[in-house]
Amino acid sequence: MLKDITIGQYFPLNSVIHRLDPRVKLLYTFVFIIMIVVANNFVSLAFCVACALVVTFVSKVPLKTVIKGLKPIIFIIVITSLLQILYVKTGVTLISFWKIRITSGGILEAVFLTFRISFLIVMSTMLTYTTSPTSMTNGLDRTFAPLSKIGIDFNIITMIMTIALRFIPTLIDEVDKIISAQKSRGANFETGSIFKRAKMLIPLFVPLLFNATRRAYELAYAMTCRCYNGGKGKTTMNALKYKKGDWLVTALTFAFVAGVIVLNIKFGEYNAKFAFNSAV
Amino acid sequence: MALLQTENLSYVYGEGTPFCVTALDKVNIEIEKGEIVAVIGQTGSGKSTLMQLLNGLLKPNSGRVLLDGEDIRSSKAKKLETRFRVGLCFQYPEYQLFENTVYEDIAFGPKNMELSEGEVDKRVRDAAKYVGIPDSAFKTHPFDLSGGEKRRVAIAGVISMEPEILILDEPTSGLDPKGREQILSLIKNYRDRTGKTVIVVSHSMNDVAKIASRVIVMYQSKVLMTGTVDEVFEHSEKLREIGLAVPQITEVFSKLHAKGIPVSEKVYTTEQAFLEIKRVLRGGGANA
Amino acid sequence: MADMADTILKFDNVTFRYDSDDEKLPPAVENLSLEIKQGEFVAVLGHNGSGKSTLAKLSNGLVTPESGDVYVLGMNTKDENNDLKIKQTVGVVFQNPDNQIVATIVEEDVAFGPENLGIEPAEIRRRVDESLKIVGMYKYRLHEPHKLSGGQKQRVAIAGIIAMQPQCIVFDEPTAMLDPEGRRDVMNAMKRLNKELGITVLFITHYMEEACEAERIVVMDDAHLVLDGTPNEIFSDVNYIRSLGLDVPQTSELAQMLKCDRINISGETLSVDGLVNSLAKILNRG
Numbered sequence: 001m002l003k004d005i006t007i008g009q010y011f012p013l014n015s016v017i018h019r020l021d022p023r024v025k026l027l028y029t030f031v032f033i034i035m036i037v038v039a040n041n042f043v044s045l046a047f048c049v050a051c052a053l054v055v056t057f058v059s060k061v062p063l064k065t066v067i068k069g070l071k072p073i074i075f076i077i078v079i080t081s082l083l084q085i086l087y088v089k090t091g092v093t094l095i096s097f098w099k100i101r102i103t104s105g106g107i108l109e110a111v112f113l114t115f116r117i118s119f120l121i122v123m124s125t126m127l128t129y130t131t132s133p134t135s136m137t138n139g140l141d142r143t144f145a146p147l148s149k150i151g152i153d154f155n156i157i158t159m160i161m162t163i164a165l166r167f168i169p170t171l172i173d174e175v176d177k178i179i180s181a182q183k184s185r186g187a188n189f190e191t192g193s194i195f196k197r198a199k200m201l202i203p204l205f206v207p208l209l210f211n212a213t214r215r216a217y218e219l220a221y222a223m224t225c226r227c228y229n230g231g232k233g234k235t236t237m238n239a240l241k242y243k244k245g246d247w248l249v250t251a252l253t254f255a256f257v258a259g260v261i262v263l264n265i266k267f268g269e270y271n272a273k274f275a276f277n278s279a280v
Numbered sequence: 281m282a283l284l285q286t287e288n289l290s291y292v293y294g295e296g297t298p299f300c301v302t303a304l305d306k307v308n309i310e311i312e313k314g315e316i317v318a319v320i321g322q323t324g325s326g327k328s329t330l331m332q333l334l335n336g337l338l339k340p341n342s343g344r345v346l347l348d349g350e351d352i353r354s355s356k357a358k359k360l361e362t363r364f365r366v367g368l369c370f371q372y373p374e375y376q377l378f379e380n381t382v383y384e385d386i387a388f389g390p391k392n393m394e395l396s397e398g399e400v401d402k403r404v405r406d407a408a409k410y411v412g413i414p415d416s417a418f419k420t421h422p423f424d425l426s427g428g429e430k431r432r433v434a435i436a437g438v439i440s441m442e443p444e445i446l447i448l449d450e451p452t453s454g455l456d457p458k459g460r461e462q463i464l465s466l467i468k469n470y471r472d473r474t475g476k477t478v479i480v481v482s483h484s485m486n487d488v489a490k491i492a493s494r495v496i497v498m499y500q501s502k503v504l505m506t507g508t509v510d511e512v513f514e515h516s517e518k519l520r521e522i523g524l525a526v527p528q529i530t531e532v533f534s535k536l537h538a539k540g541i542p543v544s545e546k547v548y549t550t551e552q553a554f555l556e557i558k559r560v561l562r563g564g565g566a567n568a
Numbered sequence: 569m570a571d572m573a574d575t576i577l578k579f580d581n582v583t584f585r586y587d588s589d590d591e592k593l594p595p596a597v598e599n600l601s602l603e604i605k606q607g608e609f610v611a612v613l614g615h616n617g618s619g620k621s622t623l624a625k626l627s628n629g630l631v632t633p634e635s636g637d638v639y640v641l642g643m644n645t646k647d648e649n650n651d652l653k654i655k656q657t658v659g660v661v662f663q664n665p666d667n668q669i670v671a672t673i674v675e676e677d678v679a680f681g682p683e684n685l686g687i688e689p690a691e692i693r694r695r696v697d698e699s700l701k702i703v704g705m706y707k708y709r710l711h712e713p714h715k716l717s718g719g720q721k722q723r724v725a726i727a728g729i730i731a732m733q734p735q736c737i738v739f740d741e742p743t744a745m746l747d748p749e750g751r752r753d754v755m756n757a758m759k760r761l762n763k764e765l766g767i768t769v770l771f772i773t774h775y776m777e778e779a780c781e782a783e784r785i786v787v788m789d790d791a792h793l794v795l796d797g798t799p800n801e802i803f804s805d806v807n808y809i810r811s812l813g814l815d816v817p818q819t820s821e822l823a824q825m826l827k828c829d830r831i832n833i834s835g836e837t838l839s840v841d842g843l844v845n846s847l848a849k850i851l852n853r854g
Contacts (some may be wrong), residue, residue: 210375211375229652229654235682236689236693535841541847541851557822
């Protein structure tokens with residue numbers, strides 16, 4: 001039931017990728033996303049895909065799981081591909097009937113975009129698969145800590161994230177319990193008209209909100225007792241430190257960026273690159 | 281034929297995942313009409329799971345629950361009927377209150393049963409009487425009540441459905457002595473006046489000893505022993521071993537017994553203790 | 569002055585109500601004076617709503633008195649400049665373990681207090697390990713709190729307070745939501761803190777058997793402090809204790825019944841072993 005939902009999709013394994021510094025993973029995932037968008041021809045794209053596959057392989061996360069992660073965006077991929085096929089009119093005409101003309105350019109562009117979007121998602125999910133929520137929060141906290149110098153307090157945001165992560169399982173248990181209890185009093189959450197079902201949300205949400213508020217008050221007291229003051233002058237026990245692996249990955253990322261740029265220049269812009277814009 | 285009965289009832293949480301836990305392992309119990317049965321056990325012994333299986337909230341992995349000798353999952357109608365005939369009041373039930381008035385909250389169950397307005401009203405008033413909530417409190421917002429009062433309103437919310445079997449999961453937890461006393465006496469009163477069956481889940485032998493006619497002890501997903509309060513207390517050493525609290529006075533008498541003083545070990549109230557000491561002082565000797 | 573140094577917590581004629589503008593609202597604590605000496609193990613008894621939990625919130629400035637003062641090592645809790653020092657000196661452990669654990673990993677939660685105090689990472693690590701060992705939760709240091717039992721969570725919460733190295737810990741009904749095993753573990757942890765680390769313990773509860781383990785018991789009723797003495801003194805008046813809506817240990821109750829019946833029982837009668845010995849004497853005679 002509710003408990004089966006995994007939050008953050010973390011896949012606990014012990015691989016080189018899992019052990020990397022979360023800041024490194026955050027930054028370089030971002031770099032990869034930029035580069036796969038920058039890649040402007042099939043060779044550059046193939047290079048990005050190959051690199052992504054190597055990362056996946058090294059992370060030990062089963063390929064099946066990674067592909068499953070694409071499920072939610074299949075719809076988007078199909079729609080964009082269709083648009084490309086219908087609107088891009090370059091290259092040789094392959095099929096033509098009624099008002100529709102499908103060209104080789106359209107097909108190529110669709111394939112190009114499918115790979116681009118898929119691997120953009122693959123690498124983003126790799127980040128969540130290999131980084132525990134706690135580690136991710138830590139990474140975000142450290143990455144954005146310098147923002148406090150320009151008046152943006154990221155500490156509070158990471159504190160909120162941590163508390164959310166901490167209380168999600170507790171609240172899920174609570175929802176389960178309230179549902180069971182109200183069912184025992186004859187509440188019917190499963191059948192009936194939409195209106196009836198919407199009404200049944202009251203016995204669920206009123207106690208849930210009330211209890212969450214009560215918890216929040218108690219937590220605030222407990223945090224005050226532990227000298228929390230918004231994170232000013234806070235230190236960290238598990239301070240993040242760059243290790244050898246992180247420097248190696250940094251070097252590899254530079255190589256990767258250079259590779260994409262060289263390939264982009266060498267093989268030139270794929271001629272249907274701007275077709276996407278005209279399609280939208 | 282027992283009113284409520286289980287046959288080799290088993291339940292596993294998270295079956296098919298690496299985290300699966302057996303919560304209940306081939307449990308056979310029988311509940312007769314009019315009993316107050318105490319089910320005691322540590323947290324994680326399976327007692328709360330058992331209760332949710334008894335009213336059909338959970339579906340057993342194997343085994344059956346029989347109400348009047350008929351499987352409660354045999355048909356959809358039977359399932360619904362069971363939900364109403366076996367009333368389950370969860371631990372900390374006050375955390376499930378939600379209506380704007382005490383009256384409305386107690387009426388939630390009967391309204392779900394689609395009873396007539398008059399019948400709902402009668403049931404709310406009866407239930408409130410059993411738990412000692414005066415009519416004058418009907419318009420109060422439940423959240424404005426004290427902890428003990430909220431608990432009683434929540435219990436009334438289940439009693440108002442007039443279940444033949446009332447199950448209360450840890451009804452006294454978190455309450456102070458006065459609150460505990462009130463809840464226990466209202467349970468006993470309810471049983472005495474209605475003749476209905478009550479099952480009380482607890483980890484405190486202290487509490488249940490005062491009201492239960494029979495005790496079922498659960499340990500590690502199984503029924504460890506069952507019997508009258510007296511019979512179960514004969515094994516007070518065992519109870520302590522499995523992490524259950526035994527009345528202090530029982531401990532005193534076990535130790536006296538161990539010292540070779542001819543006192544009975546089946547002592548769990550101070551009245552019994554007092555009489556037992558007087559008996560021995562009169563030269564009563566060992567009780568056969 | 570030497571006497572002042574011995575007192576860690578002092579309530580001086582304290583009155584407090586949750587809404588100070590509402591004159592009709594009865595005070596949660598009224599004209600209460602109490603002194604706790606360093607190293608003491610004091611239990612506070614009272615039924616729900618007697619004001620005992622408010623005492624916990626007053627003890628380290630979570631709330632401040634409407635009239636009167638609370639002093640922690642001579643520092644007035646009303647003085648905001650003392651705030652951090654006071655919170656570091658007097659820690660509070662609350663009833664619901666779920667609502668006081670902040671982090672998603674046990675050891676990170678324990679580190680939360682010292683981190684807020686800006687302590688060096690290596691020192692935090694040392695304190696976290698030590699605190700978890702004291703409460704017997706070291707092997708769970710990398711676990712997720714929500715997967716622990718109630719008693720285990722409560723011990724993690726205690727470790728989180730110990731890691732700030734307080735001189736006094738106030739426990740606000742820490743066992744009320746636990747099962748017998750969890751209660752025993754938490755009791756043992758509290759006793760260790762007091763005996764081995766010399767931490768002053770103020771233990772708020774409504775379980776008589778637990779209160780009896782303290783050296784001194786303070787009883788509250790309707791916002792007032794009504795009794796203050798050793799467990800033996802407190803439970804000598806069985807009827808009065810009962811009139812306050814409190815339980816009496818079965819041992820005291822039995823001793824009282826025997827005395828009323830002119831059965832002469834002498835010696836200690838409060839603890840189980842004490843009563844066993846006292847009873848053995850008269851029964852062997854017979």
